[in-house]
Amino acid sequence: MNSVKTTVHHHAYGLVGSGGVGKVYSGTLSTSGMDSRLDGRKRYTGVVAYATTWFTVTVDYSGGRFIIN
Numbered sequence: 066m067n068s069v070k071t072t073v074h075h076h077a078y079g080l081v082g083s084g085g086v087g088k089v090y091s092g093t094l095s096t097s098g099m100d101s102r103l104d105g106r107k108r109y110t111g112v113v114a115y116a117t118t119w120f121t122v123t124v125d126y127s128g129g130r131f132i133i134n
Contacts, residue, residue, distance in 0.1 A: 067125045068097060068099075068124070069101070069122065069123070069125075070095065070096070070097040071095065071096055071097070071101070071103055071120060071121070071122050072093050072095040072123075073093060073095070073103060073120045074092075074093050074117075075091075075092055075093070075107075075116065075117070076088060076091045076116065076117050077089050077090040077091075077109070077111065077115070078113070078114060078116070079111050079113040080111070080114070089109070089111035089112070089113060090109040090111060092109070119134065120134075121134050
């Protein structure tokens, strides 16, 4: 393996403005390297009704690339 990159994505939806519903937060944390550890925080405030969190790992190696979602 030549490189590994890990990214965590987070989107939160809830109340915005005066009674509307929309995205209140959208952000990512990422790290790269063979022996890396993803350790971090991002704070946000809002009235959250629904949130999604997922990750993507991209591995580049001599035979090509593969992505894990």
